[in-house]
Amino acid sequence: xxxxxxxxxxxxxxxxxxxxxxxxxxxxxxxxxxxxxxxxxxxxxxxxxxxxxxxxxxxxxxxxxxxxxxxxxxxxxxxxxxxxxxxxxxxxxxxxxxxxxxxxxxxxxxxxxxxxxxxxxxxxxxxxxxx
Numbered sequence: 001x002x003x004x005x006x007x008x009x010x011x012x013x014x015x016x017x018x019x020x021x022x023x024x025x026x027x028x029x030x031x032x033x034x035x036x037x038x039x040x041x042x043x044x045x046x047x048x049x050x051x052x053x054x055x056x057x058x059x060x061x062x063x064x065x066x067x068x069x070x071x072x073x074x075x076x077x078x079x080x081x082x083x084x085x086x087x088x089x090x091x092x093x094x095x096x097x098x099x100x101x102x103x104x105x106x107x108x109x110x111x112x113x114x115x116x117x118x119x120x121x122x123x124x125x126x127x128x129x130x131x
Contacts, residue, residue, distance in 0.1 A: 035095040066100040066120035067127030074115045080106050087119045096122065 030036040040056045072083055081091035088096065094106055100120040103109050109117055121127055 033090060033093060035099075060099055060102075061123045063100055063102050063118070065123050066118065067125060068118055068120055069127065070119045072117045072119055074110050074113055074117065076113055078110045080110055083110070083117065096120070099123065 030039070036055060036058065039058050041053050042056050043051055043053050045051050070087070072087065080094045080097065084093045084097055085091040097103070097109060097117060097119070098106055100118045101109055109115070
């Protein structure tokens with residue numbers, strides 16, 4: 001390796017259809033239970049030649065895209081991780097309740113005693129139809 005080749009940034013495998021300096025979408029490796037599953041990552045090269053990878057923006061789906069399973073009434077001492085563990089079987093799925101209840105901050109879901117939380121199926125999965 002020559003001295004000049006050591007100082008050059010590694011060439012990227014990015015498609016040539018993207019202009020230099022603009023993000024290049026790539027896939028990510030988040031598990032299916034992650035709120036970031038399926039969200040593309042992008043890469044950008046900084047002025048000093050470093051390649052930075054970041055997540056593309058995640059748009060929260062509208063609440064009407066979720067099929068209601070049941071409701072949970074918040075009681076004193078409720079924690080969102082315990083609520084999702086009880087209803088969804090996984091405490092890390094708290095973000096699904098945030099999406100289904102239009103919450104920007106997870107804590108806001110359990111701070112008001114008596115609040116009714118929608119417990120839903122994942123986005124886009126329809127539930128049983130009532131006749």
